[in-house]
Amino acid sequence: MFVKKVEKPLKISGLEALLRRISANHPSREKIIEDLSMCRAGFYGEQSLEYFLNQLPQNEFRIFHNLRFETPTIFQIDFFLLSKKFILILEVKNMVGKLEFDEGFGQLIQIKSSGETKIYNDPVLQASGHKLNLEKMLLSSNLNFPPITYLVVMTKQNSLITVKSQNQNYIKKIIRSNKLLNKITELSLQHSKELITEKELKKITKFLLKSNQEREQNLLEDYGIEQSDLIMGVICDQCSKTPMKRICGRWLCLNCKFISYDSHLSTLNDYILLIENKITNNSFRRLTRIESSYTSNRLLKKMGLNSEGDKRHRVYHLPPRGFGMGGDKND
Ligand SMILES: [Zn+2]
CATH class of the missing domain: 1.10.10 (Arc Repressor Mutant, subunit A)
Incomplete structure (x- = not known):
């Protein structure tokens, strides 16, 4: 069941408001439109997973969408699945084109149909960083928790994924969303023993909700817009x-x-x-x-x-x- 449901991020609502309130020829408009479309694409990808996650056994998983921590390391988790047997972190990418994961260089290369090439940080590396940060955070709060694992979920079905790595452990971390349920079933079989009690589960739930910190946004400052520019x-x-x-x-x-x-x-x-x-x-x-x-x-x-x-x-x-x-x- 969803403990923290899928919700439109405040940043998207904020950027939409900003576009309503600045003039048609404002110099920041183009950049805002570009950022908004990126944020929306990311959110659509996350929203599309809701369908799959809703099919999981209701009593077994507590699901959190979009958790953000300042521990003081700042990190943000797209989906967090908590069960008594294991914890699963999902890093969601809604990207088009040819996508090449390159483990050696820790990068993800995207080639769009227009030929435009973009380089990103490797999401697998990113997710494994989240796992380490989470472990540290839960340990320092003296919470008893089951093993943490992670997956990178690619939500665009028509993207072409290739992986430059011989490492099976690395390759297995990358999946498409239509494989998510199979993969979770597989993980459930691997982690078949309950390692924490109902009480401990509730404790972790409470802790996560309490520690979740939304980013304070100041869009006017981010885009160099004066209050007097607003309509x-x-x-x-x-x-x-x-x-x-x-x-x-x-x-x-x-x-x-x-x-x-x-x-x-x-x-x-x-x-x-x-x-x-x-x-x-x-x-x-x-x-x-x-x-x-x-x-x-x-x-x-x-x-x-x-x-x-x-x-x-x-x-x-x-x-x-x-x-x-x-x-x-x-x-
Ligand atoms: Zn009118």
Whole structure:
């Protein structure tokens, strides 16, 4: 069963927000689009594994998607499967073209159909590094845990994989996603003995969730964008034009005449992703381009947010993962 389910990474939502909020000719736009498409490809690959992982015996495996630790070594694990017999780390790669794993040089060479060649760090080496870091982390926390093994899962079915190595132990670490279930069955047979108790399993689960640390993102800084570069105003859900106008307690799009009651929430979500998760009435007014301080204040109050401070200095706390993004369930 999934303990930490597959969820869209905040970075993807953040980059999408950024593209909505910068002008069409902003110099950083191209780079953001490129990075977003890379992040999405990675996430699609991970999402495609969900189908296979859901077929595993529910009681046997606890599955975690996307764990990130700062131990202080920073490392991130795509999927973590915990059973009483063994632990399995999955490093997922969603890459197209000809892919050559080169053990000797510790590299992965990608040749795309356009002829473009890219060199990456060897994912097998990466995954074995994660295993060592994990062992260190679990040992130093005095947790009893079963042996850790790892696999690199290639999710693009039409890529051509070759491996430059004579080492069977190395070659066996690389699989395609359609072989994942077979491989896990094989591992289950090799590790047939239960080595930890239910209580110890729960302890590890708790420890992992507690130690998981999401990367603090500051996309404006990463892409050299000033807050003043961001386009303010409520975006129309229908035609994506800005700004909608607040009239008689509703939002009206002057472009397509779409009317909504809560379009300020998605604008606040952009604010949370790009700036911070607290807001004053003044900043809210600037953000939503509501002219009257009274109207903006009333709308903020109606949202029932926690707040601190008085009057003009009152600060409202916004949900860190946004409104209605389905992210709070895991927190
Ligand atoms: Zn509109």
